[in-house]
Amino acid sequence: MMSNKRNVYIIVAAVIIIIGLGGNWYLTEQRKAERAEELLAEKYEQWVVWSRTIYIGTIASDYHPGIAIGRGNRNYLEGYLRGGKLLWVDANDINIFNPSLAESWEFKVNSDGEAYVEYKIVQGLKFPDGTDVDAEAVKYTWERERYELATREKHGETYHVYSMSTGWKRLEVPDKYTLLQFLPEDNQNFLPHPFSFIHALAHSHIVSPESSETYAKETNAISDFANQVGYGPFLLESFVVDQQSVLVPWDDYVTLGPTSGTTGPTKVTELDKVVIIEYADATSLRMALERGEVDIVDDTIADVDYQDLLANPDIVTDRAPAIGYCMLFHMNHRPEFAPFNDLDFRKAVSYAIFPEELVEKCLFGLGSVADSAVRTFQPYYLPVWEEIRSLPDDERIDIAKDLLAKAGYPDGYSTEIWIPDNIDYRNWATIVQAQLLKIGIRTTIKSFESGVYYDEVRAGHAPMFFRGWTLDYNDPDSELWYLLHSSSDKQAQRMGYNNSYIDSLLERGKELYDPTGDPAERQEIYEEIQQIMFDDTISIPLMYQDMYQAWNSWVEDYVMWKTTHTTCMGVWNARKVIPDNWETTDPPR
Amino acid sequence: MKLKYYVGFRILMIIPTLLIILTLVFFIMHVLPGDPVRIMWGEEIPDTIIEEIRHNLGLDRPIHIQYIEYLKKFIRGDFGTSYRYKVSVLDKVKEVWPTTLEITIGGILLSIIMGIPLGIICALRKGGIIDQVTRIFSLYLYSNPSFWLALILQIYLGLTWGLLPTSGRCSLSYDIPRVTGMITIDSIMALNFRALFENLRYLIMPWLTVALVRMPRYARISRASLLNVLGEDYIITARAKGVRERTVIIKHALRNAILPIITMLAGSFVWLLGGTVFIEMIFSQPGMGRLLLEGLRGRDFNMIQGIVAIYAIIVVGLNTVVEVIYAVADPRIKY
Numbered sequence: 001m002m003s004n005k006r007n008v009y010i011i012v013a014a015v016i017i018i019i020g021l022g023g024n025w026y027l028t029e030q031r032k033a034e035r036a037e038e039l040l041a042e043k044y045e046q047w048v049v050w051s052r053t054i055y056i057g058t059i060a061s062d063y064h065p066g067i068a069i070g071r072g073n074r075n076y077l078e079g080y081l082r083g084g085k086l087l088w089v090d091a092n093d094i095n096i097f098n099p100s101l102a103e104s105w106e107f108k109v110n111s112d113g114e115a116y117v118e119y120k121i122v123q124g125l126k127f128p129d130g131t132d133v134d135a136e137a138v139k140y141t142w143e144r145e146r147y148e149l150a151t152r153e154k155h156g157e158t159y160h161v162y163s164m165s166t167g168w169k170r171l172e173v174p175d176k177y178t179l180l181q182f183l184p185e186d187n188q189n190f191l192p193h194p195f196s197f198i199h200a201l202a203h204s205h206i207v208s209p210e211s212s213e214t215y216a217k218e219t220n221a222i223s224d225f226a227n228q229v230g231y232g233p234f235l236l237e238s239f240v241v242d243q244q245s246v247l248v249p250w251d252d253y254v255t256l257g258p259t260s261g262t263t264g265p266t267k268v269t270e271l272d273k274v275v276i277i278e279y280a281d282a283t284s285l286r287m288a289l290e291r292g293e294v295d296i297v298d299d300t301i302a303d304v305d306y307q308d309l310l311a312n313p314d315i316v317t318d319r320a321p322a323i324g325y326c327m328l329f330h331m332n333h334r335p336e337f338a339p340f341n342d343l344d345f346r347k348a349v350s351y352a353i354f355p356e357e358l359v360e361k362c363l364f365g366l367g368s369v370a371d372s373a374v375r376t377f378q379p380y381y382l383p384v385w386e387e388i389r390s391l392p393d394d395e396r397i398d399i400a401k402d403l404l405a406k407a408g409y410p411d412g413y414s415t416e417i418w419i420p421d422n423i424d425y426r427n428w429a430t431i432v433q434a435q436l437l438k439i440g441i442r443t444t445i446k447s448f449e450s451g452v453y454y455d456e457v458r459a460g461h462a463p464m465f466f467r468g469w470t471l472d473y474n475d476p477d478s479e480l481w482y483l484l485h486s487s488s489d490k491q492a493q494r495m496g497y498n499n500s501y502i503d504s505l506l507e508r509g510k511e512l513y514d515p516t517g518d519p520a521e522r523q524e525i526y527e528e529i530q531q532i533m534f535d536d537t538i539s540i541p542l543m544y545q546d547m548y549q550a551w552n553s554w555v556e557d558y559v560m561w562k563t564t565h566t567t568c569m570g571v572w573n574a575r576k577v578i579p580d581n582w583e584t585t586d587p588p589r
Numbered sequence: 590m591k592l593k594y595y596v597g598f599r600i601l602m603i604i605p606t607l608l609i610i611l612t613l614v615f616f617i618m619h620v621l622p623g624d625p626v627r628i629m630w631g632e633e634i635p636d637t638i639i640e641e642i643r644h645n646l647g648l649d650r651p652i653h654i655q656y657i658e659y660l661k662k663f664i665r666g667d668f669g670t671s672y673r674y675k676v677s678v679l680d681k682v683k684e685v686w687p688t689t690l691e692i693t694i695g696g697i698l699l700s701i702i703m704g705i706p707l708g709i710i711c712a713l714r715k716g717g718i719i720d721q722v723t724r725i726f727s728l729y730l731y732s733n734p735s736f737w738l739a740l741i742l743q744i745y746l747g748l749t750w751g752l753l754p755t756s757g758r759c760s761l762s763y764d765i766p767r768v769t770g771m772i773t774i775d776s777i778m779a780l781n782f783r784a785l786f787e788n789l790r791y792l793i794m795p796w797l798t799v800a801l802v803r804m805p806r807y808a809r810i811s812r813a814s815l816l817n818v819l820g821e822d823y824i825i826t827a828r829a830k831g832v833r834e835r836t837v838i839i840k841h842a843l844r845n846a847i848l849p850i851i852t853m854l855a856g857s858f859v860w861l862l863g864g865t866v867f868i869e870m871i872f873s874q875p876g877m878g879r880l881l882l883e884g885l886r887g888r889d890f891n892m893i894q895g896i897v898a899i900y901a902i903i904v905v906g907l908n909t910v911v912e913v914i915y916a917v918a919d920p921r922i923k924y
Contacts, residue, residue: 060873060883161638222676241674242685242875243758279756280870280879283740287748287755451888454627 040583050587051576052272054555056568057285057294060242060278077276077298080265080569081247083205083230086119086138086179088257088264089196091570094323094377094474094563097199098263100256101125101133101206101231102179107191107515115188117195121177127208128229128250135179139171140209142198167194190513196473205230233265233572234274247274261573262559270557270575289315289550292588295576296551296558298568307364309550317550320562322368322375324545325468326479329353329432331539332463334496340463344407346537351388351400352439353432355542362427366548370541372530373469373483374476379518380526381476384534385541400439412440418462419445420453428466428542457494467491468545470565475513476526481506483539484529497538505529554579595916599909610901611894615659618890619652625672625888646672659894668898669891673883678895682877687770688758689876692868693861695773695792696799697854704804705850708811713838715816727805736867739798743871746794756873759788795872799865803857810853814846821845855911859904 032039056077086102099105102119109115125133146164166187172180187193207216207230215227226236234247249268257264277294279285282302288294289301290312301309309315331340331349339345355369368376371383388396404410417433419425429445436443443464448456457465469491472478482490485506486498505525512522533539549560549568554577559570579585626643643649647658662669668678711720730738747755758772763784765775773792776785818824819842827837866878877896884892 242879277757278873280873284743284756284871284873287743288757291748291751291755293754293757449621451621451624451627455624 043586044578044582046587047578047582049272050589051578052270054271054274054296054571054574054576055294055589056274056276056571057279057288057297058276059282059285059300060280077566077569078236078245078247079205079230080232080566081234081274081571082232082236083207084133084232084256084265085199085205086121087195087199089199089563091262091559091561091563097195098257100264101138103257107189109189114182116180116182117191119179119181121179122256123177125231125254126252127211127231128235128252129208129211131208131210132176133206133208133231134176135173136176137209138179138206139173140212141206142168142171144207144212163197167198187510189515190477190510191515192473192475192477192513196478205232233268237273242278244275244277247276248272261557262570265572268572270573271571274571289552292552295555296568296571296574297549298566299547299549301548301550303364303366303548306366306548306550314553315550316553316555317548318560318562319366319549320547320560322377322544323471323547323562323565324367325470326370326373326375326544327358327428327466327468327542328370328373328483328491329540329542330462330465330467330491330495332460332496333538334460337463337496339407339409339413342407343536344403345409345413348400348403348407348439349436349441350385350537350540351396351403352436352441353540353542354393354396354435355389357431357435358428359543361431362424363543363545367543367545370544373479373533373539373541374526374530375471375479375544378474378476378479380523380530382527382530384530387534397438404439404441409440412442414442414444415463416444416446417464418453418457419447419466420450421447422450425466458489460494460496462494465494466542467494476529477506477510477513480526480529480533481510484533491539495539502529502532592916596913599912603905603909606905607898607901611660611663611898612656614894614897615656616652618888618893619655625890663898668895671884671889671892671895673887673889673892678891681880681892682895682899684770685876685880688874689862689865689869689878691771691773691792692795692799692865692874692876693858695796696861697803697857699796699800700803700807700857701854703800704807705811707804708808709815709838709843711808711812712815712819715812720812723808727808730801731805733802734867735798735802735864736871738801739794739868739871742794742797753793754791756871757791758874759784759791763787791872795865795868795874798868799861803861806853806857807850810849811846814849815842818842818846852911852915855907859907862903863900 058077084101086100087097087105088100090096090098101122103122104120106118107115108118119135119138121133121135121138127133127137131137142164146161166184168181169184170182172182174180181194183189183191183194207228211228215224222241226239229235231253233250233253235250237246237248239245249271253265253267255266259266277288279288282300282305285294285297285301286305286309289297289309306317310317329349331337331346333341335341359365359367359369369389371385371389372381374381376383388399391399404412417429419429426445426447429443433443433445456462457467467490469479469482472482482488482492484492484497484499484502486492486500486503492498505528509522509525509529512519512525514522547562547565551558555574556577558574560568561570624639624643626639626646626648640649647655650658659669666679668682670676671678671681674681707723711723714720743755746753759776763776763781765772765779765781765784768775768778772788773785776782776788824837824842827841828834832841862877864878865874865876866882868874869876869879870882877899881893881896883889884896
């Protein structure tokens with residue numbers, strides 16, 4: 001009896017609960033229907049907020065809100081978005097520098113024979129803190145970059161020391177809006193180097209001296225640096241060191257120079273925020289893009305992921321060919337590394353290496369075979385290696401074997417390829433190892449921890465190694481000087497290459513540069529150097545890396561900057577389009 | 590030996606243990622070839638500037654002087670300044686430590702909630718279908734590396750099904766006042782439940798990864814421990830006296846079966862502190878593991894030494910606490 005009563009209570013309770021839940025659901029649906037218009041308006045508002053915020057994804061790196069550190073993309077990007085420059089390299093043409101804070105510039109030589117560039121600064125501009133944008137501000141910025149070691153050392157930035165010290169020997173301000181940049185002794189009339197380094201590849205933006213003295217000294221906390229201002233379309237609203245930066249448009253920004261969208265920063269009208277988010281690895285970055293958590297990813301996305309994104313109809317992709325590194329394979333020319341100092345041996349290696357395989361398997365097609373150390377779009381490019389690379393594969397192998405026999409090694413040779421502890425280098429070395437084995441050269445891949453590798457290779461101890469070079473300026477000197485001049489500790493000294501004739505050619509090539517138009521002799525010089533490089537097989541150019549980028553299809557008017565290493569700074573024009581199905585979906589973020 | 594002397598002895602032993610660990614780490618880091626200044630500041634920098642930086646960081650002094658200075662600073666609680674972040678190592682660790690703690694505690698709790706009841710069920714239905722399936726599934730999960738599990742969750746829950754964010758932390762636009770540094774707790778304290786819910790969405794996958802890796806162990810240990818206890822005489826006596834089965838299990842068996850699980854918890858906590866590196870990297874969580882990895886990459890000596898010292902203090906401290914608890918709780922233990 002008691003059991004029956006309990007069961008009845010349970011059934012009644014269950015019925016009440018079910019009715020209650022059902023009734024609640026019904027009433028909720030009723031309320032939703034009544035509020036349908038209101039809910040729709042709320043949803044649209046969410047979409048509008050989403051459409052006015054752009055999320056840029058990048059790989060985590062050293063970050064500092066005021067100083068570009070190492071190679072951190074987040075720093076560079078922030079610098080470009082917050083700061084101004086005298087000139088901006090065009091988005092598509094590396095030879096064009098558009099006026100920005102400098103309305104004009106002119107190359108001159110004074111009565112003492114010193115070469116300099118005279119910039120006329122746009123008059124009447126003010127930084128966000130109300131101080132004047134003038135020649136003194138530019139001088140202050142550039143000198144600070146070069147000389148204020150204590151601040152830089154404390155905050156880890158040193159790349160600009162290199163840029164500035166190779167870009168000018170002194171700066172003068174004859175009047176408020178005129179700056180004179182006196183070129184260094186070894187670059188007296190050679191404009192590509194200082195121009196590209198300071199206006200294109202160097203990442204410093206012109207800062208307000210007053211804000212820098214107040215907020216950006218050695219004794220300032222990292223958070224203070226966010227208050228340092230430059231003349232850019234954005235202001236830094238907030239940041240978290242390992243996570244993200246939030247930038248907001250600066251309302252008083254005035255667009256400078258020509259305004260085609262590919263010439264430089266423009267006043268931002270379509271956005272309320274740009275959020276730069278750090279991801280710890282490339283796969284997470286790719287997933288965030290596909291999921292819509294970020295709108296744009298910079299070039300830190302992995303090439304294998306980029307290849308997959310090509311097939312995604314919701315993702316837009318673009319590439320800048322050969323703007324990344326040019327990778328070369330080196331052999332040590334020092335006598336103690338015989339037989340690498342034997343021309344026939346080096347030629348045999350050159351014939352045996354098939355860079356097409358490297359481009360296909362290591363770059364996943366995001367690059368091209370390098371038939372010269374000079375890039376295809378640089379002046380005086382001569383595809384000297386095409387001659388052997390256009391031969392049938394079997395013929396190349398046979399020639400390589402013959403050359404090896406001629407060098408005195410008909411039965412092959414054993415040696416080592418040295419690489420740093422890096423997956424890319426390991427992949428390249430593995431492929432080259434297999435290729436060399438076909439002609440009887442047996443190589444052991446020796447991997448070193450990066451710090452050790454740097455020291456050993458710099459000291460000239462590596463028998464065979466890879467070394468690439470990123471584009472510094474659009475002139476063959478950019479590739480060839482660092483590769484071949486005996487003073488270069490970047491590549492020439494590492495492989496023990498020392499040729500006074502090549503040195504004289506390179507020096508003469510630099511002397512002959514004429515901003516109004518090179519003489520024919522200059523072309524002859526650089527073509528001769530490339531030919532010598534091939535004839536003597538000094539090093540073997542392998543491949544050029546492309547820079548690439550991807551973004552979601554709802555981003556429009558976005559410009560990929562194809563002429564620098566910070567590809568995604570063209571966000572100032574961008575806007576996001578609300579999808580047609582907004583009523584039935586939620587914003588991805 | 591009396592208990593208080595034993596406890597005192599255990600605490601004193603922390604000092605030489607720590608000293609050995611710190612010394613080993615210091616010398617290993619410094620004898621490794623490769624210049625940390627060159628790695629941090631790059632290849633393009635002139636040698637003169639590199640030398641100046643090396644001098645300012647004290648790296649040009651004899652190694653024994655650097656070691657003594659290091660120990661002196663450690664005693665004062667100064668773990669040095671990070672070469673990379675240019676702030677005190679301790680400040681940087683305090684900044685990121687809550688993230689690791691949040692992942693670790695949440696993951697362990699989830700693994701306990703999942704693992705222990707499962708272990709109990711398996712023990713009570715020994716040999717049954719649940720027990721068999723759990724055994725196979727546990728072995729499978731236990732065999733999988735944590736980073737693989739993390740990636741699978743990220744791909745399916747994040748990317749393919751779009752149920753959760755693929756990585757990152759809760760949006761900073763919620764502006765929650767930092768009290769503990771753990772966004773979950775701080776948002777509860779700030780009564781910002783929207784932020785709490787949002788943050789939980791970002792933490793579910795890291796927690797699930799930890800839980801799936803640790804749960805099999807808890808399930809198996811709970812099962813084995815409970816089975817062991819269920820065979821004891823006092824359990825048979827209780828049943829013979831007519832005590833309800835639920836009471837036998839909960840009141841008599843579980844209480845005694847729980848001790849090995851407590852030991853395992855301490856060990857899990859310690860393991861996870863170091864083992865969350867992959868999880869933090871994959872889910873872009875700025876925690877201690879990621880900090881240590883970045884420090885290793887960049888040869889940030891002070892950061893590496895500081896984090897290792899902190900881990901050493903935690904491990905040694907926790908082990909000491911567990912041993913003392915055991916000594917107090919279990920009169921069978923001789924000391």
